[in-house]
Amino acid sequence: MKSFLYVLFGFIDSFTILFLTFKAFRLPVTMYLRDFTIMATALSITSFVNRIVLEVNGSDVGAQFVLIVVFFRLLFKIRIYESALIAAIGYLSYLGIQFVIYPVLLSFGLVTLSDGKSLVEWGTFLIQLITDVTVLVIGWLIGMFNFGFSFIMQPPHDLYQKGKLDSLKIRIICGLVLGIITISTTTYWIFIFKGDVWLLILPILAPLLLLLRWLIRRDKIID
Incomplete structure (x- = not known):
């Protein structure tokens, strides 16, 4: 039963990340629902x-x-740079939201510390459920109020076209690399961290806020 729930919530987690990602960049969601389902x-x-069968926990998030x-x-035929950027924003945003929800649930006694490190506990599923609902609502609000970035055109892209490499793009690339490192090591932090769980959000917010700041500037520039 719990293995089934793990796969089910894993599907929902992935779907909500994809949903938020496309909403954040004003890309159409409904026309890609079939692809989202396959990907999720x-x-x-x-x-x-990775996690249940092979018990390789540390590299799972990075692999995903x-x-x-x-x-x-x-x-979708999106260029590698844009693909990594879009995915990083979606993943960092999702993790940031989850690392806010987890301490809140913990403070109300609805989950335990072990739930945050476990894979198939009921408290773990509760964290995932509330995170997924929150992410879907945020994504819906982004679309409703027409927020998000518009400098990435709707796919398919010309995969051989190269954009200009200016100082802002270099900063975005640096933030992207930092974000990828953060995403890839998130699971490791969770398992070794012994302090206040609120501090877990700091290494996620740092690259996310930097990227958002630079992407807002990038959105104002015509490429």
């Missing part, structure tokens, strides 16, 4: 194999990020 299914099964970038490139 593949990501959930991959995570189940890489898979999302590959899917964006192959399914």
Whole structure:
């Protein structure tokens, strides 16, 4: 039963990340629902194999990020740089929201510290459920009020076209690299961290806020 719930919530987690990602960049969601379903299914099964079957926890989040970038490139024909950027914003935002919800639930006694480190506890599923609902609502609000970035055009892209490399783009790339490192090491922090759980959000907010700041500036510039 819990293995089924792990796969189910893994699917929902991945789907909500993709939903938020596309909403954040004003890309159409409804026309890609079938692709989202395929991607979320593949990501959930991959995570189940990594964490439950092979017990390789530390590299799972990073592996899923890489898979999302590959899917964006192959399914949607989005260039690698844009694929990584879009995926990083979605993943960092999701993790940031989750690391706010987890301490709040912890403070109300609804979950325990072990739930944050576990894979198939009921408290773990509660954290995922509330995170997913929150992410979907935020994504819906972004679309409703027409927020988000518009400098990435709707796919398919010209995969061989190269954009200009200016100082702002270099900063974005640096923030992207920092974000990828953060995403790839998140699971490791959770398992070794012994302090206040609120502090876990700091290494996620740092690259996310930097990227958002630079992307807002980038959105005002015509490429």
